[in-house]
Amino acid sequence: MTARMAPQPDHGEQSYRGGGRLQGRRALITGGDSGIGRAVAIAFAREGARVAISYLPNEQADAEETAGWITDAGHDPLLLPGDLQSEQHCIDLVRETEQTFGGLDLLVLNAAYQRDRGGIEQLPTEDFERVMRVNLFAPVFLARAAVPHMEAGSSIITTSSIQGFDPSCSLVDYAMTKAALVAFTKALAAELGPRGxxxxxVAPGPIWTPLIPATGWPDHVPDFGHDTPIGRAGQPAELAGAYVYLASDEASYVSGAVLPVTGGMGL
Incomplete structure (x- = not known):
């Protein structure tokens, strides 16, 4: 939970200034309650989009805080709690967003789950399945449900990771999913390009979000991000512009791309 983090992450609450680049767009952001998802939700709302966020029910406090920032931007937020491991829930997310907003133009597949792994021999099957269902199954379920409702000019954005290109052995299953999302992104771009x-x-590097202290790295958190060329972890607010760009008409000739925001770490 965001409230338990020290220092508190910056989601752009006080710094992001919108310019109407997403005026009238309708967005669904998974994992939109905190971290990168919250930063994207705030930015999208300030750029003129109507925003729905999905999140786990036990993250309601974070979701309501994000909702407050969306409201502050002049829009009524749509809060959609539930577990992305459920195929039906993914279908319902798209249906409720489309029906409430009268359409769906922007789909941000951002939610993810990771845990520190002591080694392949210590990878529990049940937890491995959770990583796969949240990080891979859910994006497929959501895209499959959303595409029939999306018109030319719409945009799908996945959250990959530096882990998809330079994997850590302690995140073997998470890294697998982030590499797979790159292939998914490129294949889907080739399929949907003719439909506009x-x-x-977006491939983030080390970003200070609730996912990091929740991973199980008590010894690593104080030095998190210090191995980047910039020498620090990134803030969620520093990702928002990448998502806004890819969602906007400024990126009208950009598809199948992976945009790194890594503090100088190479893909």
Whole structure:
């Protein structure tokens, strides 16, 4: 939970200034309650989009805080709690967003789950399945449900990771999913390009979000991000512009791309 983090992440609450680049768009952001998802939700709302966020029910406090920032931007937020491991829930997310907003133009497949792994021999099957269902199954379920509702000019954005290109052995299953999302992004971009729907990915480096202290790295958190050329972890607010760009008409000729926001770490 965001409230338990020290220092508190910056989601752009006080710094992001919108310019109407997403005026009238309708967006669904998974994992939109905190971290990168919250930063994207705030930015999208300030750029003129109507925003729905999905999140786990036990993250309601974070979701309501994000909702407050969306409201502050002049829009009524749509809060959609539930577990992305459920195929039906993914279908319902798209249906409720489309029906409430009268359409769906922007789909941000951002939610993810990771845990520190002591080694392949210590990878529990049940937990491995959760990583796969949240990080891979859910994006497929959501895209499959959303594409029939999306018109030319729409955009799908996945959240990959530096882990998809330079994997850590302690995140073997998470890294697998992030590499797979790159292939998913490129394949879907090739399929949907003729329909005028663009598909791209953002690949964050080490970003200070609730996912990090929740991973199980008590010894690593104080030095998190210090191995980047910039020398620090990134803030969620520093990702928002990448998503806004890929969602906007400024990126009208960009599809199948992976945009790194890594503090100088190479893909």
């Amino acid at each position: 729907i663009r598909v791209n990915a």
